[in-house]
Amino acid sequence: MMTAKTKLILKNCTRLVSFILILLLLLYGVSFLLEPKNNDDAAGFVNPNASGYLSLEKDTLDVFIVGNSDAYSGFSPMEMWKNYGFTSYISGTGKQLIGESVRAVEECLKTQKPKVLILETDQLYTNSNSAQVIARDARKQMLNQFSVLEYHDRWKQFDPKTAVKRKSYSARFASKGQFVSGAKVPYRGKEYIKKTKKRDQINPLFVRKLDELNALCKKNGAQLILVQVPSQTTWTYARHNAVNDYAKKNGIPFLDLDLKRKEIGFSWKTDSRDAGNHLNCYGAKKVSLYVGQYIKNHVQLEDKRQNAAYAGWNEDYTTYIKHLKEGGDVEKRKGPTAGQNKNPVPNDRPKKEQPHTGDPYDPSAQAVSKQ
Numbered sequence: 001m002m003t004a005k006t007k008l009i010l011k012n013c014t015r016l017v018s019f020i021l022i023l024l025l026l027l028y029g030v031s032f033l034l035e036p037k038n039n040d041d042a043a044g045f046v047n048p049n050a051s052g053y054l055s056l057e058k059d060t061l062d063v064f065i066v067g068n069s070d071a072y073s074g075f076s077p078m079e080m081w082k083n084y085g086f087t088s089y090i091s092g093t094g095k096q097l098i099g100e101s102v103r104a105v106e107e108c109l110k111t112q113k114p115k116v117l118i119l120e121t122d123q124l125y126t127n128s129n130s131a132q133v134i135a136r137d138a139r140k141q142m143l144n145q146f147s148v149l150e151y152h153d154r155w156k157q158f159d160p161k162t163a164v165k166r167k168s169y170s171a172r173f174a175s176k177g178q179f180v181s182g183a184k185v186p187y188r189g190k191e192y193i194k195k196t197k198k199r200d201q202i203n204p205l206f207v208r209k210l211d212e213l214n215a216l217c218k219k220n221g222a223q224l225i226l227v228q229v230p231s232q233t234t235w236t237y238a239r240h241n242a243v244n245d246y247a248k249k250n251g252i253p254f255l256d257l258d259l260k261r262k263e264i265g266f267s268w269k270t271d272s273r274d275a276g277n278h279l280n281c282y283g284a285k286k287v288s289l290y291v292g293q294y295i296k297n298h299v300q301l302e303d304k305r306q307n308a309a310y311a312g313w314n315e316d317y318t319t320y321i322k323h324l325k326e327g328g329d330v331e332k333r334k335g336p337t338a339g340q341n342k343n344p345v346p347n348d349r350p351k352k353e354q355p356h357t358g359d360p361y362d363p364s365a366q367a368v369s370k371q
Helices: 004-034 049-055 069-074 077-084 098-108 121-125 130-145 152-157 204-219 237-250 281-298 308-325
Strands: 063-067 088-092 116-120 223-228 254-256
Touching (some): 049 088, 069 088, 069 121, 077 088, 098 121, 098 204, 116 121, 121 237, 223 281, 237 254, 254 281
Parallel strands (some): 063 088, 063 116
């Protein structure tokens, strides 16, 4: 027979489990009611442009790009479409960790079968503090599981009629995840890439996630390509060496465009929007033409420019070019906001981005190479 003490322990355990189950049910229930039912600004969606791939027709995406602000500033899906005829989308967010990239890829694979996955490698050095990496990744996973934690303020716009509807993503973005800026703010400093044999090793936590991402790509028939866009604030030859070692060991292509600036016609005088931290639309075009040609040469993709089923991409390109002619700077642009049925180039990026340094939790810190 159980003792009184044992019965009390079991009773308390039962109460605790019941409390946790009820709490989880409440969190899931409230999350369902408060989460946006569409992926646009009007619905209150966080980073709608970065999640615009959720609105694409099933199995129409050829190339999926993930990374931090270097990714959404440094690639132009519309330029790759115009010149090579394949579809691409950037799911980039500020200071994105590779764990977030893996989750974005997993979400993308629910509706798409991309043949190419591009990871912008600057994010592999976003943060070297393992404890902070774990904490931030855990927080992001909690937000994904319980969207009420992300959208708790939406109770102010709560509408019983729409709250019970199922999610139906329909917002279309002409920029396809790109932060489009025509601003030209040159970098006038010294050459920052100095050849060395030293390595600035990747955080082991990031290496494990990179392994996970590579396995996910292989399982789903996608070619993983590592790409580094020019970045004078964070990139070094020691970091190039470490990433190159990983790429060679795992048979993954690595395109370090910071070492190919002359080859792609890149200039810090004309191709940066903020003195060398991020690329503008002119730098993004040069990167995209090079990477697009590499993909064309190494991956068999259909040229869909004359395919009637993809006519919307030609319309998006027209919108994209019109926007560039108007000034090409979403930070100064006025007009339709994201989510309206005009395929806008949206303004959903922060007006003042912190320079992405070695530590996203300390904006004043500088990227430190272990040369």
